[in-house]
Amino acid sequence: MYISKLVIEGYRCFNEKTEIPLNEGLTVILGENGSGKSAIIDAIRLILNEDEFGNVKITEKEFWHSIGNTKNEIRSNFTIDLIFSGLNEKEQLAYLPWLNPNDLCSASLHLKVQNKTNSRNQYKRELWGGNSSSSIFEWDTYNSIQCTYLPPLRDAEQRLRAVRGSRLARLITKMESKNNARERLEDIVKQNNKELLKDELIVKAKDNIKNRLIESLGEQLAQDISVSFSETRFERIIENLKLLFYPLLDNEVSVEEFRELSENSLGYNNLIYLATVLAELEQTEENELSTRILLIEEPEAHLHPQLQTKLLEYIEKQARISGVQVIVTTHSPIIASSVDLNNILVVKRTDFNNSPTIVPLKNVGLTPKQKFFLQRWMDITKSTLLFARGVILVEGIAEGLVIPELAKRVLHKYLNSKKKISDYSLEEYSVSVINMGGIYFESFFQLFMNAEEQGKGIPIRCAGITDCDPKESDTPYVGNECECNNPALKLQMILKDNKYCRLYSNSKTFEYDLALCGNNFLVMVDTFLEILETDGSIREDFEKYKKEFIRKTDSEKAKIAKCLLDRIDNPKLCGKGLFAQHLAYKLANEEIEFTVPNYIEKAILWACNLNERSESNVPTNSGN
């Protein structure tokens, strides 16, 4: 049995009823800060009465209330529903009143909280299973669902410390019910206590005190005293146990060599903490009912990248083997890229007064091949693709290096402000430039293109920038367009009116089109000559082109631009990547004038959600 769906209405940022599908094993919830990830986790904790949370009072802030709206609306109640699936025969029996009459393998649990307090200042809660609130509610059945939560800012040292209710104590208590170790442990401590009391020093100390008492009070009034090392109750014994660590696995090391956890690194302490919790979850396996849910917020906390990947792989494996349902929230691209895309839920908040949009990546319609490709690509690049508010897809490293610089100029011009060019950046708009290393637009667009239908795509704008790629010898210019050979361009028509995906293209190739725009040719020739190591005919030719370029006709300019492109593309002379590095460095200098080709400008503004004005008010700059 596992939670297959969570339905939230009116709780925190979830104003409208929102369905959140969850996987049987691992679900990874991705989203930027404030997108509602924690609200999802807290909703599950609240309805399942998770230990550290269940008894916490509900406050008024838990009810959805409007933001920036003068009406100041506030919900009069909120509901949280859990739908369980995959009930086996035993579970159908145990959760009988919770069952869905039309599908006995599924059950439900509901929580409704009214925004009205009673005389003790508590909000009225109703909790029921199944479709009818009047059927019996058995608390033992309810409590058999185990929900464990690991908070995002874990103080592992504190949690593992020898105190009441420490993780270690909880683990041992759970194991005890099977092992009957209670008496055995108590006996050992009692025995040790006795041995200690026989020691000369302690006997002497005790007698000293006792004699003083008798002296001062006299035999009739004095009390008897004794000394004890520690309490002999099982609960007290295990509370006094603490974990120690040794940096290496070595069975020969004696206990004295082990160190206190306070000497350990934060990351490793967190792993020890997680290991204790996972061991505790495993202990329940032999119980007859074992629905276990583990909620982890930001498992990446305090861990370096390789450990993050390793940890998540382990959790995924554990979830599969021991049947624990694990729900993880994360900001880490490393974790996002190391799990199966089918396990990922993307949470996006588009409007502050509406519920966040939940997009399970298994529903966006990726073909197996597209999924495989994206998975491999994510694994290699550890990309921020799934965390962005806007995406610009490019084909190669050259575009990837230059476009962020061009974007600063585009934003500077568009926003018409007196600030410096370097004050603008794509980061401000949370837009990522994604280098696909090829023309795989279809796979990437698939993530976004169906977003108009709730949950079928990530509702952010994704602009692709591609080359027209005519025949190699072609030299197109305005008024002399050439036939395109790029198979990706058929997408341009398909996506023409798509709300979330657009594909922008040029007349030939990135560098070629840059060169034909405004006076860019001069800047680019300078860049090229800086890289060029020889002083021969190539250098002379380009010095000449530089002087004559402005006076040339469009068709001649096109030929010269082609000449430059060929030289840049020649890996022996320069190479596109190296050229792009140098060009980007030049563009960082605000005094150098550079015109951004129209297709790139459009793509950038569209991805930043600024397009509406640009198409009508801002004059275009393409060509001459």
Next chain:
Amino acid sequence: MKGVKVMYQQILEIKPINKLDLIYSVLNNEDIKRLSPEQATFILHPINRDCFLSACPGSGKTHSVGIKIAYEIQNWISKISGIAVLSFTKNAAEEIKNRANRFLGNLNVSHPHFVGTIDSWLHSYIFHPFGSVVTRYKGAEGDVSHKLIQDGNHGTWLKN
């Protein structure tokens, strides 16, 4: 079922005095020793076989049922299925529960077992969770509980 038959045969063959010892070993209460041989036979009757207990008023039927429940609960292993003890009145259910508790020491008659009236059992486990399948009642706000007095709608099932 073959195993059960053999066991049943074995119980019939136990001498009356040994039957009391067997029950006493489980419940550890001096009252056990005062049970009649018939009562002991009833208590040891296998729980998965039907049994009809008939006797005159005041002969100790409720007493026997109380001990029987305590005996079965003490031996109970499953945490998901339990014994349903159904009566016709709340008072009778309460009485049986109290008596069983008296013999159970620090255990209590509680989940997964049920002691109550036949009506409340039907309401809790059958009618409310699944009644809507038969009555086709759509419910309000996702709740299909049948209530006698409902706003504007008295439930078509009432007319039948």
